[in-house]
Amino acid sequence: MAMPLHSTVAELAPAPARPRRILISSDTYPPDVNGAAVFTHRLATGLAARGNEVHVICQSAEGPATADVVDGVIVHRLRSAPLLVHPTMRVTVPTRLDRLMRAIDPDVLHTQGHFVVGRAAIAAARRRGTPIVATNHFMPDNLFQFGHIPERLRVKAGRLAWRDFSRIFSRADHITTPTPLAAKLLSDQGFTREVESVSCGIDLTRFHPHTEPQVWARKMFGLPDRPTVLFVGRLDEEKRLDELVRALPFVLNDTEAQVALVGQGNQRSELERLAKRIGVGDRVFFLGFVPDENMPQAFAAADAFAMPGVAELQSIATLEAMASGLPVVAANAMALPHLVNGNGFLFEPGDVLSMARHLATILTDEELRARFGRASRALALTHDHQSSLARFEQIYDEVTL
Structure with a gap:
């Protein structure tokens, strides 16, 4: 005797959907x-x-x-x-x-x-x-x-x-x-x-502000416990890092600062020579390649983030710095102005004195630094x-x- 058709059809499960x-x-x-x-x-x-x-x-x-x-x-x-x-x-x-x-x-x-x-x-x-x-x-x-x-x-x-x-x-x-x-x-x-x-x-759970003292993060990268300006990216021509190095002597007029550069590139030897020639060789630290899993600690070691590059279509590194609660000093070029709104300062590319003035202002004003840091985090939350x-x-x- 033939089985009713509906009893066999009812046992068939729908085919699972293939993922994209x-x-x-x-x-x-x-x-x-x-x-x-x-x-x-x-x-x-x-x-x-x-x-x-x-x-x-x-x-x-x-x-x-x-x-x-x-x-x-x-x-x-x-x-x-x-x-x-x-x-x-x-x-x-x-x-x-x-x-x-x-x-x-x-x-x-x-x-x-x-x-x-x-x-x-x-x-x-x-x-x-x-x-x-x-x-x-x-x-x-x-x-x-x-x-x-x-x-x-x-x-x-x-x-x-x-x-x-x-x-x-x-x-x-x-x-x-x-x-x-x-x-x-x-x-x-x-x-x-x-x-x-x-x-x-950006991953807002990985990159976030740290409340503990920065000395632990600075020790991790062999940095002295001083006010620190951080850059993350390729050490290449379009990043214009010579401007950041040349700004440092003017920042040192107001505070005992240092610059930490994370990344590799063909400009490193020139930047090392420049720093030594203008008397800040002991204040510019080349951290080289830092694995992605250690980048949150690199941002935790800094007081401010600098991005002097003029060819940024967005700048993931700047966004990560913002998510980490850092004030930003960036070139008024390409997409960077979209990332600076109540959380730092813009300077015209090549204006070393303006960059130095902005960095000194941030590093010497704890209340301003905290306010800019909160604004950076708020902007990063939209990304x-x-x-x-x-x-x-x-x-x-x-x-x-």
Whole structure:
């Protein structure tokens, strides 16, 4: 006797929904240390922690191609070669990515750039019909020193670089950049597509103010217990760290200050020579590479944060300093003015005396320093990385409909 149809149908459970499968492409990824690499790593691991299946295509750190699961992310590293114009970065050997794209079968590609990996991934996604989200971290200024572009040719080189960027990114379905000012920059350079600003975001649970005395954190980095100005980032030309070093003698007229520089770069030896030549060699400390897990302690060691760079599309380091409750003294350039509002001072790039005056004012006024620190934290609260991750998930759903 046949079983009633409804009794077998009732036993069938609905098929489980597959998590989003996101492919992120980037020409820079840890162990590279720069803003784009940090953002891409935090984006990938953050999305994975939220239940997505995340793949990253990037350059190999050592040469041969590899594949591994790192921090919940499936990382596909492509064969690479040393980048001759940069002391630490490598470049992927140009390749078609159709086979890898077919094997991963992503719902969406989220590219972080338009160089070798980015353009190969965009091309493969277009051939396969995979939706593309593109985030821009690029400014020609970041490349000029490594390409040894003479000053007189930089305007023309910049125009050519922006034209190449527009040609590649115009193929994306949705385009983002970290700040409204960074979006305006693209428009000013002739990019006609709509660009949405989505903050890089920061982990507000890891970066927060410390109430205990700073001496413990300073000891951790071998710093004397003095008023401390901190910089975090690459020690490269566009960061204009010579201005911070040259400001220090004027700050010392008012307070026994010191500068701590976290990061690596090709300007370190020049900065060391400069500090020694102007008599502050014993007041400028080069802390080198600090692992991400120790960065909250680095911010805890400081009284103020300085960012003299002029090519910042957002500045994750400045946001982390703000979340840690530090006052900010920053160049009035690119996106930095968006981060300074009642929590510090802006100075015109190149105005060393103005920077020194602002730093001295903060370091010598405990009440002002505390008020600026609270304002920094309040501003940072609007850049919670969970909100940024949620918006990216919405964008992925929108482009895959």
